[in-house]
Every structure is written in structure tokens, then in C-alpha cells.
Amino acid sequence: MFAQRWASESGLYYWESGSGETIVAITDGEQLPTRAHALLAERRRVMVFAMTADLGRPQETAGRIGAAVAALAIEHFDLMGEGAGAAAAKKAASIRRIYL
Numbered sequence: 001m002f003a004q005r006w007a008s009e010s011g012l013y014y015w016e017s018g019s020g021e022t023i024v025a026i027t028d029g030e031q032l033p034t035r036a037h038a039l040l041a042e043r044r045r046v047m048v049f050a051m052t053a054d055l056g057r058p059q060e061t062a063g064r065i066g067a068a069v070a071a072l073a074i075e076h077f078d079l080m081g082e083g084a085g086a087a088a089a090k091k092a093a094s095i096r097r098i099y100l
Contacts, residue, residue: 002033002041002048007068014068015048017041022077024069026051026061026085026092044078051085062091 016032018041025037029052036088040046049065051058065088069077081089 001038002037002046007071009071010068012049012064012068014050016046018043018045020044022047023080024049024065024074024077024092025080025082026065026089027082028084038077045079048079049085058087059091061088066092 003018005014005016006012007014015037017033017038020043022045023040025033025046025048027034027048027050029050032050033046033048037046037048047069049068051061079093080088081087
């Protein structure tokens with residue numbers, strides 16, 4: 001079962017379930033969390049962030065989600081983007097490569 005959490009550093013809500021290696025999923029605002037996320041959470045820690053219109057452009061969203069994940073001291077994670085969240089995931093991946 002997913003629990004909704006607040007990342008106070010970035011001002012974002014996200015949903016989390018599971019344990020182990022982390023997967024960060026960025027979705028559009030309509031798909032939270034899905035059955036696919038639940039299946040992934042059976043074997044991994046899954047964090048689902050929604051890319052809503054109020055978060056701005058994909059690059060801004062990527063930065064805020066990146067800050068939230070960094071504040072939780074998560075150093076390694078797999079990243080996936082779904083629907084409108086795919087553009088933000090792509091930006092987040094390029095930002096992360098720059099800072100590593």
C-alpha cells in the first residue's frame with residue numbers, strides 16, 4: 001500500500017511503497033499510483049511524483065523532484081517517466097549526470 005508523504009524541502013507530495021533499491025517515477029497528475037507501481041513495489045522501493053501544471057515546465061519539475069530525492073539522501077535510483085512526466089524524467093536524468 002502506498003503512503004502519501006511530504007518532501008518539505010521541495011514542497012512536493014509523493015507516494016511511497018516497498019523497500020530495497022529505489023525507483024523514482026514521474027507521472028502526469030492523473031496516474032497516481034498505478035497497478036504497475038504496486039507490482040514494482042513488491043520488489044523495490046517506489047517513489048511516485050506527479051507532474052502537475054502548477055510545477056511549471058519539465059526542467060523546473062525535474063529540479064524540484066531532484067531536490068526532494070537528494071534531501072532524502074538517496075544517492076542511487078532508477079528513474080522512469082510516464083505520460084507528461086517523461087519530459088521531466090528526461091531532464092532529471094540529464095541534470096543528475098551533470099552533478100555526479
